[in-house]
Amino acid sequence: MARVVGILLAVVVAAAASLLAPVAAELTRVEHPPKTEGSLNILAVGDWGRRGQYNQTLVAEQMGVVGEKLDIDFVISTGDNIYDDGIANTSDPLFKECFTNIYTAQSLQKPWYIVLGNHDYTGNALAQQDPAIREVDSRYLAIAKSFIVNSEIADFFLVDTSPFYLKYWNSSKYDWRNVAPRDTYIETLLKDLDDALTQSEAPWKIVVGHHPISSGCEHGNTTELQQLLRPILEARGADMYVNGHDHCLQHISSRNSPVQFMTSGGGSKAWAGKFKTTSDKIEFIYDGQGFMSMQLSKTEAHLVFYDVAGNVLHTYDSSKTEDDDEH
Secondary structure, three states: OHHHHHHHHHHHHHHHHHOEEEOOOOOEEEEOOOOEOOEEEEEEEOOOOOOOOOOHHHHHHHHHHHHHHHOOOEEEEOOOOOOOOOOOOOOOHHHHHHHHOOOOOHHHOOOEEEOOOHHHHOOOOOHHHOOOHHHHOOOEEOOOOOEEEEOOOEEEEEEOOHHHOHHHHHOOOOOOOOOOOHHHHHHHHHHHHHHHHHHOOOOEEEEEEOOOOOOOOOOOOOHHHHHHOHHHHHHOOOOEEEEOOOOOEEEEEOOOOOOEEEEEOOOOOOOOOOOOOOOOEEEEEEOOOEEEEEEEOOOEEEEEEEEOOOOEEEEEEEEOOHHHHHO
């Protein structure tokens, strides 16, 4: 049975990784159709890679439980995948110690779509995107620094947010290969994202990045993303922005658009005890560890936040008619 499951997993991951093609402008697309007609189930977790420490293992166990219950299609990582400074190369033992050896539940043997966080950038940022890393663990799909996962029911736009953060550019410890010059990189990325959101015909448009746009936790709002990224999400009808960076769980509603801001950065070290203000409406905030699930159909979205013990902390439901898909 284990061998059959392994073969099926290899087929799923190989299909997801191989179906790459350019879409709107320059962003790469990964085709990941939902396995069940009309529904899509995923988990989202961030800020996790600590070799099982700070309750990473406990969060992983509960992800496995919920993942089995929901029969998830894939997992999204919101970044800071390997602490403290990413990996040195594709054979760095930290990778297995932080990922492969931790997320062992059968339900989590699905594709993981990955964005990089600032801690990943202080190591060899290109190593996590190297196809050789998938020879170590085929689940780990950091396809590009920014890319789209198309699942018919939803388009997930994974955006590389670390280059936006101006203060990082004053430090020599960040790996800016294939990024510098910053202004050109950001301008191109924003244009490509704007084009891709405009052309998307998916019922749900979900943007994923490491850094928060709006946050009431320790790091608070990211000024550069408020100025540069948020207007595009609001203008192009994005439904949600999902992030990590803040080691907490939160749901914030925009006061001037339908966009919902979801933080899932509780994969390991948390409980900072520091809070910030934001002009948006905080619907839920939890200064602790956990993760988020997302169940989607063409007209319904059901999100659940779980703590480190698997308790349900907060739910969010949204619905739309098929006419809304034209937004």
